[in-house]
Amino acid sequence: MKKKKLLHSHSIDFDLIDQWLKNYFLDPKTLHEDHTQFKIDIYETNTDWIIAAFLEEFASSEITVKVEDTSLKITAQKHSYKFPSPFPKHFRSIDFPFSIINHDVKAFFENGTLEIFISKSNIGHGKNRFITLP
Structure with a gap:
């Protein structure tokens, strides 16, 4: 199966992403929510942005993941x-x-860790949607 690629019009400013990541982790709100809600880490690979949410006390059926325009909601x-x-x-x-x-x-979702992979190159549905956990 051939994977679809993002069109040139969907290109990403990677310098903007780097600055956004720095700002995200320096934001006091992020630290507060890590302690009051659940901890989140964000990683980057050559192919994906990876969000890891630590939800040890929950089952996969108790977790929802939604993509809404520019937001990821857990x-x-x-x-x-x-x-x-x-x-x-x-x-x-x-x-x-x-x-x-x-x-x-x-x-x-495995062993209490939710991992969400956002592809840098493969296109999605272009719609707000829930992401199904296997």
Whole structure:
């Protein structure tokens, strides 16, 4: 199966990405949310940006991942048979300096770590969407 490539019009300013990553990790809000919600790390490889969210206390069925234009939204909440749920909802949103809906996004959850891969070269659906965890 041949992979689709991003069109030239979807090219990314990698200097802008580097500055965005520096700003993200220096932002006091990031540190606060790492302690009050759940910890997130962001990595970069030659082919992907990788977001790792540490959700040891949750099952994959209790986690949702949504791509909305320039944002990646991760929500985790324990299942409950009561309404309203007695368990707090944990939420993180990462705002990228480019539209991520145009990129292929995949997510995997194993041993309490959610890994989300945003492809640098393969195109996505171009729509807001939920990412299914296997």
